Amino acid sequence: MRTRKPVGLIAATSLGLLAACGSDGSDSGSGSGSEVQLTVSSFLTEDHPASRGFEAWMEEVTERTDGAVTFETFYNGSLCGAADSIACAEDRTADIVMSVPAYNPEMTLANIGSVAFQTSDLQANQDALNKLYQDNEDYRAEYENRGLTMLYTFNNSMPVLASVEPVSSLDQIAGMSLRASGSMSTGIAALGANPVAIDPAEIYESLERGVVDGATFPLESVVDYRLTEVAPHVYDLGEYMGSYAMNAYTMNLDAFESLSEDQQAVVREVSEEIAGSYVEEFLVPTMEENCSALAETGTTVERLGPDEVGQAWAERAGDAQRAAWEESAAELTDAPAMFDAYLSNIEEASTGEAPTTAEICAGV
Known part of the structure; x- marks a missing residue:
C-alpha cells in the first residue's frame, strides 16, 4: 500500500487515546493483547470507494495485530441505516460505523466539513479536517462526549x-x-x-x-x-x-479502550495511512x-x-x-x-x- 505523507492523526488527545508511532512507519510490535472481533456497519455497498478503503484498513489492522483484531462487516444498511449510524455506535449495536455528519446535524462541529464551496482539492480537504480533529479539543469532545472516537474522516467525490x-x-x-x-x-x-x-x-x-x-x-x-x-x-x-460532504469511520469509545495499548496504536497508525492515501488509492480509481x-x-x-x-x-x-x-x-x-x-x-x-x-x- 502506497502512502502519502501523513497528516499527523497520531497525537495525544484529552483522553490520551492516541499513541505515537515510530517515525519510520514500522510495525508497532502489536501482537500483544487478547483476541477481539469488532462489528462494522456501513450503509454503503461493498464496492464503494469508502468500503474499499476500509477493507484495506481492516486487513492492515488484522495483519499488524498478528490476527488478534478481526472484523465482522455489514454492508448496504443491513445492520444500521445512514441516519442511524451514530446512534448505532453509541449504543454499540456496531463497534465501528461509516457515518455522515450531514445526516446527524446535532454533530455541529463535525459538520464544518459539510460547508461547501471552500476547496476542490479533495485530499487537502480531508487532510485539513483530520488535522483539525487532532488539534481542536472541542471537535474531539463532540465525539468523546457521546462515547465515540473518530478513526478518520474522508471525502466523497465532488x-x-x-x-x-x-x-x-x-x-x-x-x-x-x-x-x-x-x-x-x-x-x-x-x-x-x-x-x-x-x-x-x-x-x-x-x-x-x-x-x-x-x-x-x-x-x-x-x-x-x-x-x-x-x-x-x-x-x-x-x-x-x-467538496461538500465529509464522511467518517467512527468507533465506540469503550470498544476502542477495550483494545490493548499496542492494538490502539495500530488502529491509529493505519487510520493515518489510509486517510493520507484515500483519494489517490481509492477514490480517484473508483471514479475512473x-x-x-x-x-x-x-x-x-x-x-x-x-x-x-x-x-x-x-x-x-x-x-x-x-x-x-x-x-x-x-x-x-x-x-x-x-x-x-x-x-x-x-x-x-x-x-x-x-x-x-x-x-x-x-x-x-
Missing part, C-alpha cells in the same frame, strides 16, 4: 447532478425539484432549485415516478444506486461547489471506473456554465454557508477561529492539483 431531462446551464436549475441533503440543499437552493430530502434507498423510485426532477450526489453514489437508468443526464456541479461504466451506457459527465454564474454562485453560497455554520457553532467553540484554522489547514495541505469530475471522466 457533487454531480443526475437529471431526468437535459439541463443546458446553471440558470436552468432554478425551479427544479432535486434530491439533496446537508449543504447541498442550501447550495442548490441558492440557484433557485427546490431541495427535497429523500433517503438514499428511495431515490431511484422517486426519480422513476417523477417525485423529483433529479438528484445531487457524488458520482460513486450515482453509479451505486444505478440512478442513470432513470436520470441519464449527468452534470458536474463540483467545479464550483467543491465509474466514468468508464457510464460511458459504456452512453452517459458522460458534462460541465455546466456559464462560468460567471458559477463563480458568483460559489462566492454567494460559500459565504452564506460559512456564516450559518459559525452561528450554529457559536456556543460550542470559537467558531470563526476554528473555521480559519480549517482553511489554513486546507491551504497548507493543498497541492494545487485538483481535477474536476468532468475532467477525470474526460480522461478515461
Whole structure:
C-alpha cells in the first residue's frame, strides 16, 4: 500500500487515546493483547470507494495485530441505516460505523466539513479536517462526549447532478425539484432549485415516478444506486461547489479502550495511512471506473456554465454557508477561529492539483 505523507492523526488527545508511532512507519510490535472481533456497519455497498478503503484498513489492522483484531462487516444498511449510524455506535449495536455528519446535524462541529464551496482539492480537504480533529479539543469532545472516537474522516467525490431531462446551464436549475441533503440543499437552493430530502434507498423510485426532477450526489453514489437508468443526464456541479460532504469511520469509545495499548496504536497508525492515501488509492480509481461504466451506457459527465454564474454562485453560497455554520457553532467553540484554522489547514495541505469530475471522466 502506497502512502502519502501523513497528516499527523497520531497525537495525544484529552483522553490520551492516541499513541505515537515510530517515525519510520514500522510495525508497532502489536501482537500483544487478547483476541477481539469488532462489528462494522456501513450503509454503503461493498464496492464503494469508502468500503474499499476500509477493507484495506481492516486487513492492515488484522495483519499488524498478528490476527488478534478481526472484523465482522455489514454492508448496504443491513445492520444500521445512514441516519442511524451514530446512534448505532453509541449504543454499540456496531463497534465501528461509516457515518455522515450531514445526516446527524446535532454533530455541529463535525459538520464544518459539510460547508461547501471552500476547496476542490479533495485530499487537502480531508487532510485539513483530520488535522483539525487532532488539534481542536472541542471537535474531539463532540465525539468523546457521546462515547465515540473518530478513526478518520474522508471525502466523497465532488457533487454531480443526475437529471431526468437535459439541463443546458446553471440558470436552468432554478425551479427544479432535486434530491439533496446537508449543504447541498442550501447550495442548490441558492440557484433557485427546490431541495427535497429523500433517503438514499428511495431515490431511484422517486426519480422513476417523477417525485423529483433529479438528484445531487457524488458520482460513486450515482453509479451505486444505478440512478442513470432513470436520470441519464449527468452534470458536474463540483467545479464550483467543491467538496461538500465529509464522511467518517467512527468507533465506540469503550470498544476502542477495550483494545490493548499496542492494538490502539495500530488502529491509529493505519487510520493515518489510509486517510493520507484515500483519494489517490481509492477514490480517484473508483471514479475512473465509474466514468468508464457510464460511458459504456452512453452517459458522460458534462460541465455546466456559464462560468460567471458559477463563480458568483460559489462566492454567494460559500459565504452564506460559512456564516450559518459559525452561528450554529457559536456556543460550542470559537467558531470563526476554528473555521480559519480549517482553511489554513486546507491551504497548507493543498497541492494545487485538483481535477474536476468532468475532467477525470474526460480522461478515461
